[in-house]
Amino acid sequence: MGEHNDSIQLLENISMGSRHSFDLFYEKHISFVFQIALHVTGNRAEAEDVCHDVFLEVYQKADQYQVSKGSVEAWLAIRTKSRALDRVRKKKPILRDKLEELLSGEEKGADKQFLSELEKDTIIEALKHLPKEQREAIYRSYFREETHKEIASTMNRPLGSVKSLIRYGLNNLRKQKSIFSRIDSNGGEKDGIL
Structure with a gap:
């Protein structure tokens, strides 16, 4: 529960503009986000791009997280899967x-x-x-x-x-x-x- 609360606090700080909190949040969750992105895209470079997109979105929209809708990890997982699927779809012209x-x-x-x-x-x-x-x-x-x-x-x-x-x-x-x-x-x- 402490880990979850730490992430919530970091998101609150990020929404108030804390770069340091963002760096801590990134370090804490990058591995989790990368694994999801890699699983969906099947490509390391694409997964890295997805991570960039997800964490940019976190930085810009940290205030969109709502405790009542689930854990921080679930929130990140949904965003990551969505961005990864968007990227895969764009790569499907063949x-x-x-x-x-x-x-x-x-x-x-x-x-x-x-x-x-x-x-x-x-x-x-x-x-x-x-x-x-x-x-x-x-x-x-x-x-x-x-x-x-x-x-x-x-x-x-x-x-x-x-x-x-x-x-x-x-x-x-x-x-x-x-x-x-x-x-x-x-x-x-x-x-x-x-």
């Missing part, structure tokens, strides 16, 4: 090209690369809009890494049908605005996502 490669069959293994590049949450949300059998086939193939034969056996469907379910499901995912709405024609982020 998504359309990868999807095109997948659907045209030009690149072997592009389907797994495509799905690994999307955020898992976005995919799961998009899958909810597919017919049940397409959703199940894609989920088993990409998240459980089952072979097409294993999926056919589990779903009691012919192998060719499973392959078709996956192909049609990926085509349906392609049509969903929830995947592409984050990318405008210039490769930047659009509003309204998450």
